[in-house]
Every structure is written in structure tokens, then in C-alpha cells.
Amino acid sequence: MNQGWIDELKQVIGENKVETKDSYVKRMSQDFYWYSPILKKQLSDFYADCIVKPSSVEEVIEVLAFSAQNRIPLVPRGGGTGNYGQIIPMEKGIILDTSALNKIIEIKNGIGRFGAGIKLGKLEADLANDGYSLRFFPSTYLKSTLGGFIAGGTGGIGSIEYGTLWDEGNVVRLTILTLEEKPRLFTIEGEELKKYIHHYGLSGVIIEAEIALAPYREWEDHLVTFSNINDALSFSESIAKSESIRKRLVSVSESPLATAFKPFEAFVSEHDSIVLLQVEKGDCDQVEELAHSFNGSFLPTFSEHVKKNKVRTTDFSWNHVTLWWMKHHPEATYLQGRFDTKNYLKQVELLKEKYPNEVLIHFEWISVGGSIVPSSQPIISYTTEERLNEIITYFKEIGVKVSNPHTYLIEEGGKDDWVELISLAKKENDPYQLLNPGKMKIGIG
Ligand SMILES: Cc1cc2nc3c(=O)[nH]c(=O)nc-3n(C[C@H](O)[C@H](O)[C@H](O)COP(=O)(O)OP(=O)(O)OC[C@H]3O[C@@H](n4cnc5c(N)ncnc54)[C@H](O)[C@@H]3O)c2cc1C
Missing domain, CATH: 3.40.462.40 (FAD-linked oxidase, cap domain/gating helix)
Structure with missing residues (x-):
């Protein structure tokens, strides 16, 4: 463990926001990669140095700036239910636990704006009170987060009516933070969304997401x-x-x-x-x-x-x-x-x-x-x-068009239509290549 920079990080964001307990760090560094015997062999021994859990956008900015200044790798984490080792920190560093960014910010005219770390199960239950429902969600919805689903998933229950994350109108807008000495916060929509859907957190951290909702049904x-x-x-x-x-x-x-x-x-x-x-x-x-x-x-x-x-x-x-x-x-x-x-x-x-x-x-x-x-x-x-x-x-x-679940590389997973765009965004937003290192093989220089 790198006690020096971890102590500094604690001073920046607060001691209680940084966890280094071995068993906790190990648990938070893993997802469901073990479904694949190939990934199980390749990924079992990777752990972060610490887990950081910011509770506001300002705190996320502080962590990202610290990571850039000190060249510390960083992996954003939602519920940790991915199947391809997407959250596994291959070069150690920080796991950014987004689960406290869990606010319902606004629901208006069938569109909801939510903090990226909100759990989909909780969101689905809360939406019912307003006469809405998620258009579709993964079967892991009780644990997985909105940001994690957008960054790591595809579709799920409801996709028979509404399609997948890439279908126009499902994801409306995303607010992104870059990993730079002075992190930039910006909101994107339209074609730009392709740089951040199923992007494994490689090209930026999703802070908020606006998504179209379905009417509540029984x-x-x-x-x-x-x-x-x-x-x-x-x-x-x-x-x-x-x-x-x-x-x-x-x-x-x-x-x-x-x-x-x-x-x-x-x-x-x-x-x-x-x-x-x-x-x-x-x-x-x-x-x-x-x-x-x-x-x-x-x-x-x-x-x-x-x-x-x-x-x-x-x-x-x-x-x-x-x-x-x-x-x-x-x-x-x-x-x-x-x-x-x-x-x-x-x-x-x-x-x-x-x-x-x-x-x-x-x-x-x-x-x-x-x-x-x-x-x-x-x-x-x-x-x-x-x-x-x-x-x-x-x-x-x-x-049969196969999407191979036995690889941790984004290019090889079969949902690679927008990898060039993700790579382009990574170049702009992550100049030191600190976001989720090891998961993308194409050069970004
Ligand atoms: C039993 C089981 C069933 C599943 N069923 C489905 C299904 O029906 N449909 C489906 O699509 N998937 C499914 N999955 C895969 C996975 O559960 C989903 O993709 C889920 O939505 C991931 O969300 P999460 O919050 O757990 O993300 P995580 O696993 O925490 O993260 C996934 C990826 O997103 C990145 N990430 C997380 N949060 C952010 C953020 N705020 N900003 C930037 N990057 C971020 C991470 O770095 C990682 O690369 C299933 C998995 C299991 C184990």
C-alpha cells in the first residue's frame, strides 16, 4: 500500500471518506468476472490501494484533481455487478465509489435527472410513487447503479419495448467529469453520448444522467x-x-x-x-x-x-x-x-x-x-x-453474432461499434491515461 499519498488524500477529502481495510478493499475491487473461467485466471489478484467515497460533486472533483496531480490510477465504481472485470483495478490506485451520488434531482415531462450512483432498484420503487418506471433495467437492478448500468451494461427487463442504452431517446443527457489537474464538468447529448455509453469509465466519470422514463404499469x-x-x-x-x-x-x-x-x-x-x-x-x-x-x-x-x-x-x-x-x-x-x-x-x-x-x-x-x-x-x-x-x-x-464475455478489453467484447469515439474522448478527458488502465488496447497517443 502507498501510505504516503493515501495520507495526503485523506487530508484533501477527509479521513472518513477513504477506506484501506484489506478485506473491504478486496471486496470492492471485484465484480462478477468469475463467471468466466478465463477472466477468473487473469483477474483474481488485482486490488486497489483504497476505496474513496465522495458524497458531493465537489468532493469528486477533489479526488479526480488529486489523482491527476499525483498520477494515481482511478476506477469509477457503481454496484460492482459487471461481468467482465470492468471495475477491477489492474494498476492499483483508487476505486471511486459513486454510491453516495444518489439523488433524484428532477422528474419532469417523462424525463428524470438522477445522480449517477443511485441504485436502480431504489429508483424504480421511488419512480412508482410519481407514476413512472424505468424504461428498462438489468436483472441486477437491486444492486446496480444508473451510472454503472450506462457505463457497463446494455439492456434488460423492458428492452423488448424500449431497446437498449444506444437506442435514441433512452439516455437523454449525461454530465461528465474529466480526470485532469483541473477537472472539467460538462453535459452532453445526442451523438456525443456514444462516447460514454458502455465506456467502462474509460473516458470520464458520469456524475448525473438524464433518462427517459416509462409510464408506471402493473x-x-x-x-x-x-x-x-x-x-x-x-x-x-x-x-x-x-x-x-x-x-x-x-x-x-x-x-x-x-x-x-x-x-x-x-x-x-x-x-x-x-x-x-x-x-x-x-x-x-x-x-x-x-x-x-x-x-x-x-x-x-x-x-x-x-x-x-x-x-x-x-x-x-x-x-x-x-x-x-x-x-x-x-x-x-x-x-x-x-x-x-x-x-x-x-x-x-x-x-x-x-x-x-x-x-x-x-x-x-x-x-x-x-x-x-x-x-x-x-x-x-x-x-x-x-x-x-x-x-x-x-x-x-x-x-450468431457473438459478444465475447471472456475478455476484459473493451475492443474485444463485441460491443465495439463506438470504441474509436470512446478512445477519442479518453484522449481529451484523461490525458495521463489514469482512468481504468488496462481495459483498452488501442493507442490513444
Ligand atoms: C447476475 C447478473 C445479471 C446481469 N444482468 C444484466 C442485464 O440484465 N443487463 C445488463 O446490461 N447487464 C447485466 N449484468 C451486468 C451488470 O449487472 C450491469 O451492466 C449493471 O448495470 C452494472 O452496473 P453497476 O452499477 O454494478 O456497475 P459496475 O459494475 O460498478 O461498473 C460497470 C462499469 O461502469 C463503470 N462505471 C461505474 N459507474 C460509473 C460512473 N459513474 N462513471 C463512469 N463509469 C462508471 C465502471 O468503471 C465499470 O467499468 C448482469 C450481471 C450479473 C452478475
Whole structure:
């Protein structure tokens, strides 16, 4: 530990804002990178020197100025729920805990302005009191922050209606601080947003975010089981594309994935492929009818069961499917891919033929640029890195667009359309390359 500069930092921002306790620093330096056996090997030994938790924008400015003056690396942190080691401090230094920047600043005309460190779960609950809801949120919403989601996530529950972070109108404005001796504070909108969405905190610290909100609706959770994955997928497509059923979650898990969803064990057998849904209250009869037309079993008591037991289908969707499965199968890992909308049944058939015991299908239907498409986080039985790479290659060969979750480099993660823009912003905002060092390989000089 570098006691010299840490003592100085304590003088600048206050002793109680800087934490160096070993166990705490280690916990705050980690995210969910261990979903990947590759990242687990690469990233397990990196820790920060200290965690700094400013409680105002002025204090963040002081920390960033200190970091620039003393050339100390710094990683902004939200809830620490990222999957690619995004918050892991590869060159030690400071972890900037943003969680105290958690204010609801303004809600007006369907747009909300919030402190970047606000937890999405708390925000969703507070918005309901004003008749609003988040347009979409990750399944980690109870822990993850607005700034962390914008800087590290993509989409989630609600993306079937509203698309992802990049879709125009979802993120409206961001207020950014630079890492310089005299940090600059500025607000951006429009095309400039691309420099800061999914940017891993590389090109600036998000201080506030303005996002478009959805009207509050009452949702109901439903479960439909199927004896084969094809019927489950066809039903899921039909409901995803239905214009008369409003929904914010259509999640498909192939058998036997749902056996890992312990709170649902009374409802599923190991032979069931399942579709989990959140649909607007009142649309239940339509769901039941559609389920029957695809040979599905609609479980009428499920909705009451989840309410009574205070669980939600959303806790068994998106990357929570991987989490539940890994609890019982620690050797497993996952991939991320976008299947072809017209050809996905054939792609699934090819995968099942080639890897009958190594690939389990998990789809999340979302909207991209106005089209409903099958995004996917299939579960993979991991044996070796070579085998995993072979499987990734085959996914690509059959036309699945893979976003590789087994790399900590922003360029290699598959959401790289705007990496050049992020790099450009980094050059302007982080002249000493102190923000999250190690996560970007392209030169910025
Ligand atoms: C079980 C599980 C399920 C998940 N489901 C989803 C899902 O449905 N959808 C999805 O998109 N993702 C999902 N994820 C990934 C992750 O949870 C989300 O991306 C989440 O929103 C990240 O938010 P966070 O606050 O935890 O960010 P962190 O993990 O703290 O940070 C993520 C990145 O953002 C940067 N960052 C954080 N705050 C700021 C800031 N204020 N300014 C600049 N940079 C910042 C960090 O440096 C880091 O690079 C899942 C992960 C797990 C483990």
C-alpha cells in the first residue's frame, strides 16, 4: 500500500471518506468476472490501494484533481455487478465509489435527472410513487447503479419495448467529469453520448444522467412450460412480437436450466423448457390461449405463488440464469450472442446437433432499432479454453453474432461499434491515461 499519498488524500477529502481495510478493499475491487473461467485466471489478484467515497460533486472533483496531480490510477465504481472485470483495478490506485451520488434531482415531462450512483432498484420503487418506471433495467437492478448500468451494461427487463442504452431517446443527457489537474464538468447529448455509453469509465466519470422514463404499469409474472425447446422458442417469438400483449420480459430457458431456479421447483421438471414472462396485468387470458396453441402448459397458480413468496421472474432472467445454474454447476460458463431473427431455430438445431451436452439455450427477446430480435446468453459446459474458443468459432460460423464475455478489453467484447469515439474522448478527458488502465488496447497517443 502507498501510505504516503493515501495520507495526503485523506487530508484533501477527509479521513472518513477513504477506506484501506484489506478485506473491504478486496471486496470492492471485484465484480462478477468469475463467471468466466478465463477472466477468473487473469483477474483474481488485482486490488486497489483504497476505496474513496465522495458524497458531493465537489468532493469528486477533489479526488479526480488529486489523482491527476499525483498520477494515481482511478476506477469509477457503481454496484460492482459487471461481468467482465470492468471495475477491477489492474494498476492499483483508487476505486471511486459513486454510491453516495444518489439523488433524484428532477422528474419532469417523462424525463428524470438522477445522480449517477443511485441504485436502480431504489429508483424504480421511488419512480412508482410519481407514476413512472424505468424504461428498462438489468436483472441486477437491486444492486446496480444508473451510472454503472450506462457505463457497463446494455439492456434488460423492458428492452423488448424500449431497446437498449444506444437506442435514441433512452439516455437523454449525461454530465461528465474529466480526470485532469483541473477537472472539467460538462453535459452532453445526442451523438456525443456514444462516447460514454458502455465506456467502462474509460473516458470520464458520469456524475448525473438524464433518462427517459416509462409510464408506471402493473406487471404480472407468468411461467409456461414446454416439452421441447423448439415449441418454447416459437411461442416466445410469437408473444415477443404480439402487438396486443404488452410485456417487459420474454425469457426462454432450455431444459434442465429451470431445475436450478429453486423457488420455482414445484412448477418445473427436469424435462421442461420454460418461458418466463412479465406481462401487463389483464393480459393473462391471451397468454394462456397462445401458450396452448404452441403445446405449452400455462400454470395459473404461478402468478400468485411468486407474489406470495416475494420473488420475481426477473430474478431468473438475463444473466441471473447463468448465476442460478452456476450455483449448482460451478464448472459452467456462458456466452452472449444475437441469433438470426429468421433463422434462429435452424441455428439452435445445429448447435444442439454439434454440442448435445455442452450448450444449453437461453434467449431474451429485445427490440433493436425497432425490430424484435433474439438476444441470447447460452450456458456452456466449460472444459478448456481451446474448447470454449472452438464453440465460439462455431457460433460465429453459423451466423450468431457473438459478444465475447471472456475478455476484459473493451475492443474485444463485441460491443465495439463506438470504441474509436470512446478512445477519442479518453484522449481529451484523461490525458495521463489514469482512468481504468488496462481495459483498452488501442493507442490513444
Ligand atoms: C447476475 C447478473 C445479471 C446481469 N444482468 C444484466 C442485464 O440484465 N443487463 C445488463 O446490461 N447487464 C447485466 N449484468 C451486468 C451488470 O449487472 C450491469 O451492466 C449493471 O448495470 C452494472 O452496473 P453497476 O452499477 O454494478 O456497475 P459496475 O459494475 O460498478 O461498473 C460497470 C462499469 O461502469 C463503470 N462505471 C461505474 N459507474 C460509473 C460512473 N459513474 N462513471 C463512469 N463509469 C462508471 C465502471 O468503471 C465499470 O467499468 C448482469 C450481471 C450479473 C452478475
